[in-house]
Amino acid sequence: MTSTSILLSNGTVLLHDGEDRVHAIAADVLIIDNRIVEVAPGIASRGPASELATLVIDCTGKIVCPGFVDTHHHLWQTQLKGRHADDLLLDYLHKGSTYPPLLMVAAGNITSSLFNPDDVFWGELGGCMEAIDGGVTMVVDHAHINHSAAHSASALEATEASGIRSYFCYYVLPKTGVDSWAPFKFGAPFLAVPDWAASQLAELAGKQPFGDGRVRLGVSFDAYYLAKDVVVSVFETARKLGVKLITSHCVRNAIAGQHSVVNILNSYGLLKDDILLSHASQVLPEDAVLLNAEHAHVSSTPDTELQMAHGTPVCFRPDLYKISSLGVDCHSNNSADILTQMRLALQSARGAHNAPFVAQGKVPRTVAHTVQKVFNLGTILGARAVGMGAEIGSIAVGKLADVVVFDGQSPSMVCAAEHDPVAAIVMHASVRDIETVIVDGKVRKFAGKLVPVDVGAREGEEKPLGWPEVAAKLIHSRRRLQEAIEAGNDDEAREAVITAYGIDKNNVVDHL
Ligand SMILES: [Zn+2]
Structure with missing residues (x-):
């Protein structure tokens, strides 16, 4: 089997200690296949990028966070x-x-x-x-x-x-x-x-x-x-x-x-x-x-x-x-x-x-x-x-490679990422700031865009689909559903739910 590898170089990496405190360190993260195999400063300086990993992502100014x-x-x-x-x-x-x-x-x-x-x-x-x-x-x-x-x-x-x-x-x-x-x-x-x-x-x-x-x-x-x-x-x-x-x-x-x-x-x-x-x-x-x-x-x-x-x-x-x-x-x-x-x-x-x-x-x-x-x-x-504390939920050697990279220099995260990366994520970040998402060692979002998905043998969908194609399918499906929804009777449905649930209407009130 050919292995794939990803090197996240020069990022601010969030690591959990044994008591669940999160520490930010300057380091590189090396992923081989679907596992994190090394977290340390200076991995990127060991040789030319092409020899270090299949894909090298420069994480300068970025926060490397567990998925x-x-x-x-x-x-x-x-x-x-x-x-x-x-x-x-x-x-x-x-x-x-x-x-x-x-x-x-x-x-x-x-x-x-x-x-x-x-x-x-x-x-x-x-x-x-x-x-x-x-x-x-x-x-x-x-x-x-x-x-x-x-x-x-x-x-x-x-x-x-x-x-x-x-x-x-x-x-x-x-x-x-x-x-x-x-x-x-x-x-x-x-x-x-x-x-x-x-x-x-x-x-x-x-x-x-x-x-x-x-x-x-x-x-x-x-x-x-x-x-x-x-x-x-x-x-x-x-x-x-x-x-x-x-x-x-x-x-x-x-x-x-x-x-x-x-x-x-x-x-x-x-x-x-x-x-x-x-x-x-x-x-x-x-x-x-x-x-x-x-x-x-x-x-x-x-x-x-x-x-x-x-x-x-x-x-x-x-x-x-x-x-x-x-x-x-x-x-x-x-x-x-x-x-x-x-x-x-x-x-x-x-x-x-x-x-x-x-x-x-x-x-x-x-x-x-x-x-x-x-x-x-x-x-x-x-x-x-979910019983997977030993496998996911933090960045650590041996764990599955589920990793998110934030742009720490975006308008929302700049300065906060320098001061306290955890505060930057919790209080300042939005989805816009998530540049890269890696699941099980595979890049699923890159440079702020979802990577096309392979829908396999689904009839008529032989090529990987980008988000715009998926969105078009969703809009088409929604329109059909909406027509059917509008044919229904809202009041009757509400009464049917109240009856089926055995809801006491005296407990549904406007004021206390
Ligand atoms: Zn639910």
């Missing part, structure tokens, strides 16, 4: 971007006869029912490429577009083609679709895993990993309303098949319900270190104790949680910080970069900390939380949340 880890995302939703900016959770669930709900109960996927496997392919590819553009090199995909085996196969195919590293978390209990749009009516809910999903899960488990080892199979599951034996069987089956990550939504509020996912899992004997709960909003202190004891993990998604009244992000709670991480959740609602989630998490936590002082006419003596703490949520803690 970001996004621990909760529905990557197929690209065609739905822009529709939820002023939505709460209930709106998100029903609006425009729309969108893929959280579905703790037997409601159906509404607009997602309109997606055919081809729509899923382009939506998923767009989601993965937006993530890479924003510096995300590893993502946990809560892949709940599982209306048929063909839908999931399309999503997985697009994930592989994109080049991202992923836990593709197969939605083991498919959502009920829409039986009738006028009058609006959900189909009957699945009360157990259908045969076709069980066999696809087993088949994928036997074939994984995909994409040269980048894409691993996980399982996503939300249906805690089902009988205990069904829930237990899903988890036990996944574990027997060798699945290493099981992810679930976990929200306690008036829309999602007040049950405790942590308590249910624990009482069924299922709470283990392969569990990743998204949001964990309003989890009780005793739930936090259980999560820590079992080494389970949590994904905070500040954008959607703050907007949609899930509750305050929990990632800085002292009883949850060490097992927390950050996720994007819905790029249909917000941007797909972890930079935004880090900043929102940090500043909202600081605001919540400051508020009671201000209310009592005082001010705190010191600021709450630090840029280093939130940087770790987006990197090494995210890696640990």
Whole structure:
């Protein structure tokens, strides 16, 4: 096998020490195949560039940073971007006869029912490429577009083609679709895993990993309303098949319900270190104790949680910080970069900390939380949340080569990058400043542009596709979906969701 190598020369490299403190050093980083093999000053001075590496990237004035880890995302939703900016959770669930709900109960996927496997392919590819553009090199995909085996196969195919590293978390209990749009009516809910999903899960488990080892199979599951034996069987089956990550939504509020996912899992004997709960909003202190004891993990998604009244992000709670991480959740609602989630998490936590002082006419003596703490949520803690702390999440010899290079001399980062590179990334950087993204030793973004993707044997797409071609496919798919959405009845869909979720309308109020 011919090895490929990349030398990142003369950059400011961010390195984690044994206690998760991040230090900036002037150094070169040598990558051979998909591993980081050396981090040291002066590698570039050992000889002519052509002899040192296949590709040498001059990182003078740049910050070399670990790739970001996004621990909760529905990557197929690209065609739905822009529709939820002023939505709460209930709106998100029903609006425009729309969108893929959280579905703790037997409601159906509404607009997602309109997606055919081809729509899923382009939506998923767009989601993965937006993530890479924003510096995300590893993502946990809560892949709940599982209306048929063909839908999931399309999503997985697009994930592989994109080049991202992923836990593709197969939605083991498919959502009920829409039986009738006028009058609006959900189909009957699945009360157990259908045969076709069980066999696809087993088949994928036997074939994984995909994409040269980048894409691993996980399982996503939300249906805690089902009988205990069904829930237990899903988890036990996944574990027997060798699945290493099981992810679930976990929200306690008036829309999602007040049950405790942590308590249910624990009482069924299922709470283990392969569990990743998204949001964990309003989890009780005793739930936090259980999560820590079992080494389970949590994904905070500040954008959607703050907007949609899930509750305050929990990632800085002292009883949850060490097992927390950050996720994007819905790029249909917000941007797909972890930079935004880090900043929102940090500043909202600081605001919540400051508020009671201000209310009592005082001010705190010191600021709450630090840029280093939130940087770790987006990197090494995210890696640990998916059981890959030894492989990704930091720059270190022997680790997989998932690396992001920032332009430290851009208008937004200049001077900040000189003073404190971590502060520069957390407080000043945007996606524009991300020049290069390397996933598994392959360059996926270069000189600020996404590298074309090879969509393999997909009919009619023999050549690698650049972002403009992918965007054209997405626009075409969105138009078709939009026509179907507009034929639906918004009010009927909202009522159907309220009924299906068992939402008490007395708890949906204008004022307290
Ligand atoms: Zn979600």
